[in-house]
Every structure is written in C-alpha cells, then in structure tokens.
Amino acid sequence: MLEIKNLHVKLEDEDKAILKGVDLVIPKGEVHAIMGPNGSGKSTLAYVIAGRDGYTVTDGDILWNGESILEMEPDERAAKGVFLAFQYPLELPGVATLTFLRTAANSVLKKRGLKEMTTPEFLKHVRAEAAKLGVTDEMLKRPLNVGFSGGEKKRMEILQMSVLAPTLAVLDETDSGLDIDAMRVVAQGVNALRGPERSMLLITHYQRLLDYIVPDKVHVMARGRILKTGPKELALELERTGYAGFVGETA
Amino acid sequence: MATIEKTRAEEALAANFAGVADKLPGGRAVAEARSSAIGTFGALGLPHRRIEEWKYSDLRNVLKDALPPAVGSAGAVSEAAIDTSLRQLARLDAIRIVFVDGVHRPELSEAIETRGIEVTPLAQALGKPGVGLMHDDLPGHAAVVALNTAYVTDGAVIKVSQGAKLARPVLLVFARTAAGSLVTTRNVISVAADAEATLIEAHVALASPKGQDNALTEITVGEGARVTHAKVVLSGAEAQHLGTWLVKVGQSASYRGFQATAETGFTRNTSFLTYTGEDAKADISGVFLARGNEHVDTTLVIDHAVPACESRELFKGVLDGRGRGVFQGKVIVRPDAQKSDGKQMAQALMLSEEAEFDSKPELEIFADDVVCGHGSTCAELDEDLLFYMRARGIDRETARALLIESFIAEATEKVEHEGLREALQALVIGSLQRGKV
Numbered sequence: 134m135l136e137i138k139n140l141h142v143k144l145e146d147e148d149k150a151i152l153k154g155v156d157l158v159i160p161k162g163e164v165h166a167i168m169g170p171n172g173s174g175k176s177t178l179a180y181v182i183a184g185r186d187g188y189t190v191t192d193g194d195i196l197w198n199g200e201s202i203l204e205m206e207p208d209e210r211a212a213k214g215v216f217l218a219f220q221y222p223l224e225l226p227g228v229a230t231l232t233f234l235r236t237a238a239n240s241v242l243k244k245r246g247l248k249e250m251t252t253p254e255f256l257k258h259v260r261a262e263a264a265k266l267g268v269t270d271e272m273l274k275r276p277l278n279v280g281f282s283g284g285e286k287k288r289m290e291i292l293q294m295s296v297l298a299p300t301l302a303v304l305d306e307t308d309s310g311l312d313i314d315a316m317r318v319v320a321q322g323v324n325a326l327r328g329p330e331r332s333m334l335l336i337t338h339y340q341r342l343l344d345y346i347v348p349d350k351v352h353v354m355a356r357g358r359i360l361k362t363g364p365k366e367l368a369l370e371l372e373r374t375g376y377a378g379f380v381g382e383t384a
Numbered sequence: 385m386a387t388i389e390k391t392r393a394e395e396a397l398a399a400n401f402a403g404v405a406d407k408l409p410g411g412r413a414v415a416e417a418r419s420s421a422i423g424t425f426g427a428l429g430l431p432h433r434r435i436e437e438w439k440y441s442d443l444r445n446v447l448k449d450a451l452p453p454a455v456g457s458a459g460a461v462s463e464a465a466i467d468t469s470l471r472q473l474a475r476l477d478a479i480r481i482v483f484v485d486g487v488h489r490p491e492l493s494e495a496i497e498t499r500g501i502e503v504t505p506l507a508q509a510l511g512k513p514g515v516g517l518m519h520d521d522l523p524g525h526a527a528v529v530a531l532n533t534a535y536v537t538d539g540a541v542i543k544v545s546q547g548a549k550l551a552r553p554v555l556l557v558f559a560r561t562a563a564g565s566l567v568t569t570r571n572v573i574s575v576a577a578d579a580e581a582t583l584i585e586a587h588v589a590l591a592s593p594k595g596q597d598n599a600l601t602e603i604t605v606g607e608g609a610r611v612t613h614a615k616v617v618l619s620g621a622e623a624q625h626l627g628t629w630l631v632k633v634g635q636s637a638s639y640r641g642f643q644a645t646a647e648t649g650f651t652r653n654t655s656f657l658t659y660t661g662e663d664a665k666a667d668i669s670g671v672f673l674a675r676g677n678e679h680v681d682t683t684l685v686i687d688h689a690v691p692a693c694e695s696r697e698l699f700k701g702v703l704d705g706r707g708r709g710v711f712q713g714k715v716i717v718r719p720d721a722q723k724s725d726g727k728q729m730a731q732a733l734m735l736s737e738e739a740e741f742d743s744k745p746e747l748e749i750f751a752d753d754v755v756c757g758h759g760s761t762c763a764e765l766d767e768d769l770l771f772y773m774r775a776r777g778i779d780r781e782t783a784r785a786l787l788i789e790s791f792i793a794e795a796t797e798k799v800e801h802e803g804l805r806e807a808l809q810a811l812v813i814g815s816l817q818r819g820k821v
Binding site: 183184185186206207208210211212216217219222223225226227228233236237238240241244276293297 | 767768769771772773774775776777778779780782783786787789790791792793794797
C-alpha cells in the first residue's frame with residue numbers, strides 16, 4: 134500500500150513550493166489516476182516517489198508498505214518494487230537495450246535477495262515480454278531508445294516495467310505523444326500487469342488513456358494538492374468541464 | 385636565433401648521445417644521420433609553450449630530466465609478464481612481435497610464417513645498405529623526430545605484399561623493464577596495393593612506472609589497400625610518452641587509425657596524415673583517460689594534398705582528478721584538393737572540477753569545393769541519465785560506469801576488427817575501474 138501523507142516539496146535550489154500537502158492512499162492491487170493541468174505538480178510527485186535529486190521534502194512522508202522511502206536512494210526504491218515510467222524516456226547511446234535490461238534486472242534481483250537470471254533464462258523472459266509489446270529483436274540489440282520513435286520508447290518503458298516486475302508502478306504521462314494504436318498496445322501492456330499484488334499510479338493530462346486503462350479511483354491535482362477524489366466517472370466529468378474550476382480555487 | 389639557456393634535460397639529451405653512439409645499430413650513413421640529428425636537436429632544444437604546436441604541452445617544462453638511453457638487451461622476461469602488461473589485448477589472436485627496452489626479442493615473438501608479410505627488426509635492417517632513417521621536416525615536430533633518429537635502437541620493418549590479406553592482426557609489443565630509461569623505437573611499415581592488414585602497437589610497462597618513450601611509426605598505405613592501425617599506450621603513472629605517426633594514404637585506400645591512452649603520466653601523440661592519391665578515406669579516432677596529474681595530448685595534422693579524399697576524426701576523453709586532455713586537430717585542404725570531405729570531433733567527459741580539457745581545431749582550407757566541419761564538447765556525467773538508470777535499480781557506481789561506457793563507445797565502435805574492438809573496449813573500461821579509489 135502506498136501512503137502519501139501531507140507531502141510538501143520544494144525545489145532544492147529555490148524557495149518555490151511545488152507540492153503543498155498531498156494526501157493519497159493507493160491500496161494494494163488498485164489503479165489510481167491523477168489528472169490535472171500543466172504545472173499542477175503531477176510530475177514532481179512522480180519524481181519524488183522515485184527519488185530524483187533536486188527536490189526537498191519540507192514536510193510529510195511517503196510510506197510504501199508501511200516503510201518510509203524518502204531517505205532511500207532511487208535504486209533502493211526500485212529494489213523495494215517502485216518503478217517510474219518516464220514521460221520522456223532517455224537515450225543511452227553505446228549501450229545495447231538488452232545489456233541495459235539485463236543490468237537492471239539483475240541489480241534488482243540481487244537487491245531483492247533473489248538469484249540472478251542466467252543469460253538463456255533472461256533472454257527467454259525478455260523475448261516473451263517483448264513480443265507482447267511488439268518490441269522486435271532488432272530493437273533489443275540497438276542502443277537503448279536511440280533512434281526509437283515516441284511510441285517505441287513508451288513500449289520500451291512498459292517492457293522494462295514488465296521485466297523488473299515492480300509492485301508500485303508510477304506511469305508519468307505515458308499517453309503523451311502516442312497515437313491511438315500505440316496507446317492501445319501500451320494500455321494492453323499495462324493492463325496485463327494489473328494484479329492483486331501491484332499498485333499503480335497513472336499520471337495523465339487527458340481522459341483518453343483512462344478509456345483503455347480503467348482506474349479504480351481518479352484524483353484531481355492542481356496547485357500542488359489533490360483537490361478532488363472520485364470514481365472513474367470523475368475523469369469523464371473533467372473531460373466536459375475542464376480544469377478551470379480547480380485552477381481558480383484558492384488553496 | 386636568440387639563445388635560450390639550455391635546460392638540464394636538453395643538455396643531457398645532447399650529451400648522452402656521445403656515450404651511446406657506438407652502441408646504436410646501423411652503418412656509416414645511419415651513424416651520420418644520427419649525428420646530424422643530434423645536432424639538429426641541439427639547435428632546436430625541446431619544444432615549449434611558445435611554439436604554437438606545443439602551447440598546451442610544454443615539453444621543456446614537462447621533461448625535467450633526461451633519462452639515460454636504454455641500449456643493449458634487458459634480462460629475461462617471461463611471456464606471462466608480457467601477457468599481464470597487455471591486459472585484454474593479450475587474448476587477441478595476433479602475430480606477436482615483442483621488443484623489450486627497445487630491443488627485439490625473438491624468443492618472445494612469433495616466427496613469421498605467414499605468406500604476404502615480411503617483418504625485419506629495424507636494427508637488423510639498418511645494417512643493410514640503402515636503408516636509412518627518415519628525417520622529414522615536420523612543422524613544430526623536428527626536435528622530437530631528431531631525438532628519435534639519434535637514439536632509435538629498434539622497431540619493426542614490415543612489408544605487406546600486394547594483394548595480401550592478413551587473416552591475423554600483427555601486434556607489436558613495446559615493453560619497458562628498466563627503471564628510468566629512455567626507450568626509442570621506430571617502425572617502418574608499408575602495405576602494398578590492395579593488401580589488407582590490421583596492425584597494433586602496444587606500449588606497456590612491465591615493472592617501473594617511470595620511463596621515457598620516443599616511439600615513431602611511418603606507415604605507407606598503397607593504392608586500394610585497407611589498413612587498421614591501433615596504438616595503445618599504458619606506460620605508467622610517471623612515464624612520458626612521445627609518439628609520432630607519419631601516415632601516407634594512397635589512391636582509393638582506406639586507413640583507420642585508433643589510439644587508446646591510459647595510465648600514463650604524460651603522453652603526446654602527434655600524427656601527420658597525408659593523402660598521396662585521390663578517393664582515399666582515413667579515420668583517426670581514439671579514447672584517452674587522464675586522472676591524477678596525467679596529461680594526454682592528441683595532435684593531428686591531416687593534409688588533404690590531393691582532391692576527393694575523406695577524413696574523419698573522433699576523440700573521446702574521460703578526465704578525472706587533475707587530469708588534463710589536449711586535442712589539436714589541424715586539417716589542411718590544399719588549393720587543388722577539391723571535393724575534400726573532413727569532419728572532426730573531440731569530446732571530453734569531466735569527472736572532477738579540477739580536470740581540464742583544451743581543444744583547438746584548425747582548418748586551413750585553400751580549395752573552394754569542400755565540406756569540412758569540426759566540433760568539440762566538454763560535459764559532466766548527465767544527472768538525468770544517471771537518475772533514469774538508478775530508477776531502474778542500477779546502483780550509482782554501475783550507472784556511472786555504463787554512462788562512461790556509453791560515452792566512449794562511439795569512438796571504440798570505429799574499430800572494425802571485432803576482436804580488437806572488444807579488447808580495446810574491455811581494456812579501457814577495465815582501466816577506468818582500476819582508477820576507482
């Protein structure tokens with residue numbers, strides 16, 4: 134279970150508060166969506182969960198399965214099951230995708246106290262997952278994300294997620310830059326990973342993605358706080374009314 | 385010429401010659417060339433920062449003491465010791481020819497039984513009539529060549545015959561055992577028309593981290609020939625390596641040079657490449673690592689003397705501690721050399737605040753129908769990429785190593801010979817890991 138309690142975050146180098154008291158609980162096995170306008174703090178929340186540098190938590194806490202993760206390094210969090218699918222996946226020239234996947238998978242397995250996979254085991258596993266996402270062998274041999282289209286990069290994020298088998302997946306604007314077909318493939322990949330042991334947080338600007346990945350709950354975030362929580366129908370309501378009502382409200 | 389007071393090293397370099405001259409190989413003509421060269425050196429002295437080509441690598445200041453020249457054979461050296469010094473290169477399936485302290489060692493070298501290649505130790509070749517030592521007047525570089533001519537003890541004279549395609553690379557090993565000596569070597573290589581060869585020079589230290597090398601390689605690439613020429617310098621934290629390459633590339637030939645330098649106190653590699661025939665392609669690339677107080681200078685002079693040739697250079701440096709990298713890349717396009725195509729890039733990855741990278745590209749273009757470009761970058765490890773990898777469970781150290789690997793890969797990927805490429809990549813990455821404290 135993810136519990137975010139009264140989380141206040143500012144940028145490390147300037148006194149600019151971005152998150153101003155976020156409260157959020159995602160029980161085991163549930164998928165929640167956070168929707169909100171640009172600049173509402175959605176991506177910051179994703180980064181702070183994953184442990185990126187450059188932010189200072191001034192108040193509050195993030196508990197994952199009852200344990201605070203705020204002091205943990207990003208790789209320790211990953212070992213605890215936290216995964217962030219990036220809005221803009223980065224390119225890593227000179228490092229083959231398979232090499233990267235294997236390094237990541239084995240690092241996580243090792244930290245989780247599990248046995249590292251042998252090369253044949255690993256290849257079999259990755260190829261099976263890759264096939265589901267339409268990731269070709271040729272792509273696996275290429276340097277990570279180099280020369281990949283936007284859709285290919287997003288599919289690669291989902292592939293990494295399925296290989297690392299996280300228990301908390303945060304997907305930051307995974308729908309951005311995707312056409313309907315690519316979104317369908319990505320959504321299928323995400324839906325396949327839904328399960329009673331896995332919590333997910335979808336961050337999105339548009340309702341569209343939620344037609345394909347139906348959330349258990351929808352939260353509206355604006356101005357650094359969660360202002361409204363409701364069932365999946367809330368997303369449709371937002372689609373009609375827009376964020377204007379939330380942006381205007383004073384905190 | 386204004387007289388400048390000679391430094392201790394300059395005096396010793398000139399004076400030591402008399403003591404060793406009669407022990408150096410070669411007939412009378414060679415002896416005369418040597419003696420004339422030491423005269424040239426005496427007049428020039430060591431290059432210093434007021435000489436444009438040595439602006440960032442003040443040799444007069446760096447070379448405080450001239451070490452005594454190594455002459456004569458060192459004691460027994462085991463093949464295992466050579467293997468250890470070669471690191472990942474040791475496993476490469478290659479025709480190995482070994483020189484220890486500048487002297488050919490047949491017992492450590494493979495007997496040449498391959499058709500199409502002839503290898504003679506330079507010391508032996510110099511005894512024959514008609515074999516001399518090149519003494520070209522290279523701008524800004526005459527003093528270094530003069531010292532080489534004066535003191536050279538041995539090296540490999542290699543002839544690859546017309547159309548020969550060598551299945552295995554030739555690995556020339558220059559190992560130093562003697563503590564604190566000057567080792568001077570020269571290779572004279574010619575690859576005849578349509579031949580294919582991969583040649584590697586490895587300059588390594590067996591024991592002492594201290595020493596001075598003056599290593600020169602002349603290589604002539606015949607019409608339509610394809611040559612890969614790699615050089616590895618792993619000479620020791622207190623060693624000083626002065627390297628010179630003189631490359632002549634013939635019509636429609638392909639020359640691919642690669643230089644990897646690490647764990648060496650001071651390195652200056654100067655390469656002069658001239659096209660002697662049209663439609664030729666050349667690539668000189670490399671990777672250099674400097675940490676502590678190490679200094680690696682790569683200086684290139686690419687001369688498009690004839691039309692329609694292509695040149696590519698890509699150097700990648702990883703600089704840590706107070707390490708310093710220097711890149712000087714000059715591309716000359718002569719008035720008639722239309723349709724010349726030159727591209728150059730030098731990039732440094734800075735791992736510390738105190739590291740320094742000086743990059744000086746120079747284009748001298750006298751023809752109008754040419755495509756020439758150059759670039760240089762200097763950057764720290766990308767924090768966003770580090771976070772991306774760490775968010776996938778990869779620890780900081782491994783993520784850093786992968787990023788550095790990613791940075792240098794673009795250069796090492798230029799090496800076409802698979803075994804050599806993998807050995808060079810492993811050697812560089814291994815060296816980076818050794819450097820961790």
